[in-house]
Amino acid sequence: MKKINWLLTALVLIISCVPSQIKGQEKKRMYGNTPIEIFPYNNYQKAYKYFFVEPKQFYGPGREKLAPKDLKEVRIGLLGPLEGSNLMPLGKQMLQGAKLAMEEANAKGGYRGLPFKLMIHNDVGLWGAAANEVVKMDEEGVWAWIGSIDGNVSHVSLRMDLKLEIPIVNTGDSDPTYTECGIPWLIRVISDDRQSNYALINQIYNKDKHSRVAVLRTSNRYGRVGIANFTDAAVRIGHPIVIEERFDDGDTDFKQQLERVKKLNVDAILIWGNAKESAFILRQIKTMGMKQAIYGSDRMVSTEFLKIAGKDAEGIITTSPYNPDANSLPLAAFQSNYAKRFGSEPDVFAAHAYDGMNLIIKAIQKVGLNRALIRDVLTDLKTFQGYQGVTGKIILDESWNDIGDIYMAAVQNGQFKFSVSPPIVLKKH
């Protein structure tokens, strides 16, 4: 009898809930590899509308346009932090990776005998300058472009790009909201901070069994947006971060922030910033005698970080969008050719720019010189889905965001050692 009563009561509740969601979206999918346990509000109610569950199409005209007949070169743009930015070293690597891919394509005949030409644009300057640079790229007649790294720059340029309708392959911006604007001219071939955040949640809380975590993050957009999914997920699994401290790019003294962290008896610290500041923070943590486990963002995976942090880097764990030590012939060839061409080791931004530029070149070779058709082939989730680049297999989701493998990077004996991030298994709080 009791069972029947319970069943009937449940039926009453189900029926009474129907009206509120009667017009809600029927199809539902967890976007961005998000575990169901930490999908926003999922523990409490179904959302009325789920975005990014299917790719947006471009319904405008342009596919009928014929390529100009008097071309002497095929122009592809690059937008990056090349002057006046603390991200210049990253921008330089991006530029060199793109250059190498283009030079290799030109050595093989370019596009039907026409050489590819890189149209280089600096993204730093007056506020909104990146949008002005996109206008210039349109005037130059680029067929597609790659870039950039900074989230502000990417968003500003994306809005202008939508008006001008130029395909973008982003190879360096990890801001999750970038591909969440729903613009059908953009694909991203580097894993974003959402993927990185989930991998860190898995590592810190599940694998390493920490529960009291402090966050030190840069105060700019990279820090604010980059850590957001970690913070949210930590709450949803029942371990809200204990304290979030901020610092500015260029800071060298973090004593005040660390003193506050020290008082709170945390068992792990997550640092989210550029390589230089992260290394200084790490050194100061050790100097202050703090013994907590240290985790960080993928920007720490650099020779600059290892050089500044020295032996203090031992044992820290970060994520990495790819594995530079992977047993891959294309990767080995790229690393060798890059070193010969530029006299230095390629980093993550060089490798992804190399893959991104190759994708654009292959798209042009497949469909010709038409922006809409290049967009179509880059976004069809078939032609280049699973593309095997030097950074690994590129898997795009319905928002054209790379949700392929992400790696954990741990410093051992002064070097980063890489391993695939294990599947996330979370306990519902």
Next chain:
Amino acid sequence: MKKIMKTALRKPIKSTLLIIAVLGLGSMGFILTDKNPAHPNAQLTANGSAMDKSVLVSKNDFDNASSKTETKAMPIYGHWRTFTEKDGLPANKAYSIRIDGNRVLVGTHEGLAVYEQGKWRTYTTKDGLAHNGILSIDVSQLTGDVWLGTMGGLTRWSAGKFEKFTQFNSGLPNDIVYGVLCDGKDVWVATAGGAGHFDTFTKSWEIFTEKNAPMHEPWTYGVSTGEGKIFIAAWGGGVIEYTKKTKKFRDYTDPDGKMEIDLLPDDGVVHNVTTGTSWANGYLWVSTYFGLSRYDGVHWKGYFDHDSGLTSNFINFIRAVGPIAYVCTDKGLSTTDGQNWVTYAKNENDYNGKVTITKGNKKTSTASTPSISNNFVLSVDVKDGIIWIATSKGISRGELLK
């Protein structure tokens, strides 16, 4: 009441079944009568052929929905005429359009086109424009000056002369001017580097960014005015409202705070990536790439392509005129009074198209010969029974059907 409660406790099964019946009937009633304001139980009255129909809605429905709504008919446009490069436009791609008295101003990718007395005339950077790509247009009711937001600065067209405002020679926040608004003596702009306010009397500029306004970032996209307020569409920041009298800002964002969902459709803007705002008849309409929102000063209402007559969630631009919102999407032009919808879309392979009328869950379509020039609609303006739309492939002029 006590007796009912006692009975319910003694006979739980029967009571539960009774509750099920009541709630079930209630739910069915909800479904059938559909009290969602987007789908009222209104009456459609039509005269003549389908193309000559106006969607007439009973007064009671509007009284129930809102006292602000005055007009009872959804206008339907037809007799479309398309203009392209062949007719004298400098480019087929038209970003913006504005009716100015007896002439029409069109912002194209290759300059300003002016249609007057049946002829087109083009103005470019050679004539003094800041840039040939004209993203936005407005006309000052005070002076008759035409203000053009371009990809290379702001241009004022006054007494036959063009004057440039750039980020280098003025207080313009950025040279990419997505939106421009004339409001009395004031000109407001939405740019890639923040919103700007230019007082044409004092010739002074104010710049509003995340430093002095509640924007997440200074990425503004559209600007409109109404009820003594300025409404700025901020990419990623929802709507920024500025009250002219108090000079105070406030923002309206999606309360769920998540890019990947809209938890509740009527709790605020449906998404924070907003593309435009337009105020008319007591309503603020907000367009996004994820759906449409309407705000009456107290309540928000969300509209999506799966629950209304909105033809696509990807909205490039919006303009509200009187009780009607004209919604420029990537799949055609939708018009709505908040309850009924009329959508104009072109066939893929010919010049014809169809007009789709949505009333509640009922959709009726009829052929349109010819149709609008292209379904990727970027701007619209309406005046005195004439509608002009700018698309990615030509512009179209339609007439209100009697």
